[in-house]
Amino acid sequence: MTKEFNEIMHEINEAETIIIHRHVRPDPDAYGSQLGLKNYLKLKYPNKKIYAVGEAEPSLDFIGTFDEISDDVYDEALVIVCDTANSPRISDERFNKGRLLVKIDHHPAVDQYGDINYVNDQASSTSEIIFDFIVHFNDVSIIDETVARVLYLGIVGDTGRFLFNNTTPHTMNVASQLLKFPFNHNEVLNKMGEKNPKLLPFQGYVLQHFDLNDKGFCKVVITKEVLEQFDIAANQASLFVNAIADIQGLKIWVFAVDEGSEIRCRIRSKGIIINDIASDFGGGGHQNASGVSVRDWEHFEKLAEALNHKL
Incomplete structure (x- = not known):
């Protein structure tokens, strides 16, 4: 973990523009990891240009929204893809137009398409990995309820509200830390469960x-x-x-x-x-x-x- 996390943060430090992708047909973890990483980095680096891109899923609009950017924004940009096992499933095919490509994922490592790949298939979700990334750099103190909310929803989504067997003691520990932030978790969980x-x-x-x-x-x-x-x-x-x-x-x-x-x-x-x-x-x-x-x-x-x- 330490080596890849440090390599990724080094590239983040060097980049002026960071564009974050995730997979097509997004689920709560795709949203949570992508938007959680974006909002964390915006707090850590307020002067950098940081974008989250990809097609929206209307049923998940309550989690967050995405950016529309032109092709030239990719020039010399660092591109990070969250929660996507193989490159054909990446939402927005421009992911390979940047200077460097990073993959952060929790699916079994089949297609290591990134220049830097961090894959932990023991993690419940990529949202859990993003929180571990934040903790690794002692940055929990700089994140806010917006970051905590989307990461929590990502974890809840991929664990089936903690019913699936990918729920570990570490998963529950991460969730408990996120619940310390002032967002209404009952409200957002009810929202996640709503159906037309x-x-x-x-x-x-x-x-x-x-x-x-x-x-x-x-x-x-x-x-x-x-x-x-x-x-x-x-x-x-x-x-x-x-x-x-x-x-x-x-x-x-x-x-x-x-x-x-x-x-x-x-x-x-x-x-x-x-x-x-x-x-x-x-x-x-x-x-x-x-x-x-x-x-x-x-x-x-x-x-x-x-x-x-x-x-």
Whole structure:
């Protein structure tokens, strides 16, 4: 940790412009780590130009907003990518236009695309790593509730409100330190859990149309026709990947949504390694939470068969 953290901070010290990216289809940890790092660095270096870029996810607008910058801003800039395992998933393809590229992540190290790479796959989230980065440089005293709030939401998001097995004693210690800052954590957690009322009929559909076998494997199939029936977008449907997580006997599940050009499959498990299967099909992720895209329903069935074979 010490070596890479020091190398990253050296480059931050040297840079006049810093541009922070994260992955497409952002989740709370992508937002939290990216905006947490940006706001921390703005407090530490008020004279530097620091930007956070990428497409927004409307359901997460309450966490924060992003900057729109022109291509020339990348000239001689330091670019930092948070929470992104491989380069094709980086939001905003201009990430490679800067002077130097840094990767900070907690996914298994498959694609080390940065000039400097810091990966800790034992961390619950990249937001947890950003807090460790702040602590390493004795900077907790300079951060404020804005930094604490987004990092806390990132950790909460990637740990499933501390229910997932990536929650460690260190994770809880970090969360307890962030809760010392004066933001209303009940309010922001309620905000994170809110869903548009028009989505609830779709949730009912999911709860009535899951396919669970006697081994504990379950699949949920959301076709274009289902999306049209409930008038929701693919990214809204994905919010319900864990809607069936409490089913008794459930061990592995895949939530597949037809996004038009591809079928996006979100894979989850309870204590069973599934990212090897995701990798075999061109995807990746954590041991118990991974994703992969397949080109048609025939290939989806092959993925489902491979996951079922795990059991």
